[in-house]
Amino acid sequence: MGELSRDYGGAAGPPASGGAGGGPGGATRTEGRAGVTVANASWHPVAMVRSPLTWLSAVYLAVGLAFGLTWFVVLVAGLAVSIGTLIIWVGFPLLALLMVAWRFGARLERRLVGAAFGVAVPDPYRRPPEGRNPFVRLRTMAADPATWKDLVYLGLLFPVTLVEFVASAFTWALTGTLLFMPLIVLFGGGMEINLGWVTYWSGNPVEAVPVSAAGLVVLVLAMYVTRSMALAHAAWARLMLGPNASQAENLELRERTAHLRASRARGVDAAEFERRRIERDLHDGAQQRLLAVAMDIGRARAKLDEDPEGARALIEQAHTGTREAITELRDLARGIYPAILTDRGLDPALSGLAGRAPVPVEVDVDLPERPPAAVESIAYFIVAEALANIAKYARATRASVRVAREDRWVVVEVTDNGAGGAVARPGGGLSGLADRAATIDGMLIVDSPPGGPTIIRADLPCTW
Secondary structure, rough: OOOEEEEEOOOOOOOOOOEEEEOOOOOOOOOOOOOOOOOOOOOOOHHHOHHHHHHHHHHHHHHHHHHHHHHHHHHHHHHHHHHHOHOOOOHHHHHHHHEEEEEEHHHHHEEEEEEEEOOOOOOOOOOOOOOOOOOHHHHHHHHHHHHHHHHHHHHHHHHHHHHHHHHHHHHHHHHHHHHHHHHHHHOOOOOEEEEOOEEEEEEOHHHHHHHHHHHHHHHOOOOOOHHHHHHHHHHHHHHHOOOOOOHHHHHHHHHHHHHHHHHHHHHHHHHHHHHHHHHHHHHHHHHHHHHHHHHHHHHHHHOOOHHHHHHHHHHHHHHHHHHHHHHHHHHHHHHHHHHHHHHOOHHHHHHHHHOOOOOOOEEEOOOOOOOHHHHHHHHHHHHHHHHHHHHHHHHOOOOEEEEEEEOOOOEEEEEEEEEOEOOOOEEHHHHHHHHHHHOOOOOEEEEEOOOOOEEEEEEEOOOO
């Protein structure tokens, strides 16, 4: 289908999908995207000054020596005592305790590296066996290559952090000295610069201002040195503390399996919620009306001979009830899966929703061809629920709907200029839409700051 863009206005609200609408509340955002790390952060000087990673890296490189020295002493002393006492069997429990300790230290180092450099280093350890037997768990830990890589990393951490500390201390001390040279001259009584072959001394703070300007250049160099050492340390930590290629693949498969299980569970919950809603609507609506129609027809049949006029009135009443029941069944069927969506696709179906909306809605559908039925259905109900929420809560005067293909995704965006503050409450309509999207491994984003505007975006995976 081609690209279409039209404005609609109407009087009747769209049929809402399962669940109550997401009412006013705080903004909620659910989004999956990679964070900024020392590997992908900008190297522009201004961006480096503004980036927290620069200063977190500087702090880590400055204090990491204490961590490296501590573990160097613990490992050297612990291994010496443990190995030296193996002959009298005391060394075995000591070595086991030391192994548990250095595994804990490696876990802590992964967290510190992630906090300082923004680089996630997942645990590469083998899954422990079932049961509570500590000897079996210790044997598994001892047979795990990651345990001994942790030992090598912590053993080498002291010389590595020593080099990093010396480089960081020199560059930042020089930077601070040059930047604050006017204050040093003012409160220290003078300034002396000794270049070996020439010595310059001055007691005037104004004459030290050019030195501060040179300090700005050194500041940029210090940030580059810090970023380079942080990048090297993060790469070394990922190599030694992270999983290897096969472990990373297995970890990714486990995470993918867990994600699919969670998506399937959310899909089952959403389907069960829809089933209960349909049962409730049938019981409280059409079933009650059809029961009243049957009762009216029975009463009319009993009065047909004795009171024809009364029977005629009851038949008219039954006819009216039948039409109302048909209307409710039609609306219910549209809420389950509208026939126009099956016959003509998303553009006419969304146009129909927009035409019944209480505010003008602009619809823009740009899809090269029809996506699979599951994607069409979820996209339709996301728009239906969003427009229902706009009618109930947003106090908006205008809304827009955009459906487009981006790479292998069908993107659905519903925007309004209302009051904002929409929140995906558990059990609410927006949470139900997130559950619907999760059934096909999709993602729902709600961006609704107080005061508006509100943007509801769904990224639905699709392969033609």
